[in-house]
């Protein structure tokens with residue numbers, strides 16, 4: 001039985017902009033900051049679905065910079081959501097470090113969509129890092145009946161405290177320190193996924209790491225493990 005998210009493609013929303021207002025912020029870890037927003041009417045129009053993201057415009061020296069961010073706990077009735085920013089250098093991270101209540105940013109809703117795997121997978125394999133923890137959490141929450149193995153690439157000791165919404169009875173987390181530009185994660189998945197996969201057509205593999213790591217893992221999953229394209233979702237979340 002579907003959850004009705006399939007087809008929540010925002011056909012009417014091409015390039016539509018909304019004004020987001022900061023209502024508060026807190027540190028999740030020393031390298032992750034959660035910022036709370038009111039949505040400027042966005043969610044009432046778009047609805048919400050797993051892995052939903054928006055393009056947010058952040059101030060830069062000469063021009064605004066657009067960056068993609070995942071919605072955390074979107075509430076269409078209250079018109080609120082949060083964003084969990086993995087912090088590094090860059091306009092979005094700079095803005096998040098200093099965000100104060102009352103500040104506004106523009107968001108463009110375009111390109112985000114979610115197709116629920118149908119039939120439901122026997123097991124989900126979710127591969128990401130601090131930037132994709134918010135999206136991984138939405139998948140774990142949206143399909144709570146599906147067991148999952150999560151590979152999480154970590155950069156800092158505090159990444160162990162990122163708020164992964166796992167249920168130990170159903171979800172297994174494998175943390176892999178980032179080394180050699182993602183090569184250690186690729187090696188870990190290559191070593192372990194074949195023995196866990198089962199029927200490739202009954203699996204669902206979701207990959208969101210840096211672009212090169214994502215590409216390597218997607219190729220491995222589709223070509224070497226023969227997981228059908230419809231059961232693999234891969235999107236690079238950031239460029240090294």
Ligand SMILES: Cc1cc2nc3c(=O)[nH]c(=O)nc-3n(C[C@H](O)[C@H](O)[C@H](O)COP(=O)(O)OP(=O)(O)OC[C@H]3O[C@@H](n4cnc5c(N)ncnc54)[C@H](O)[C@@H]3O)c2cc1C
Pocket residue numbers: 053065067068069070071083084085086087088089090091092093094130131132134135235236237238239240
């Ligand atoms: C669909 C989608 C959803 C996303 N959701 C989230 C989210 O919810 N939370 C989140 O934190 N990110 C998320 N990202 C990733 C985020 O958009 C990028 O990390 C973005 O580049 C950050 O912009 P910036 O201005 O801080 O840094 P940039 O100006 O893009 O980059 C500055 C420097 O930081 C490095 N860098 C950028 N991102 C990272 C990173 N994640 N880890 C390590 N180094 C990095 C770059 O290589 C560069 O050297 C998402 C990306 C996509 C495509």
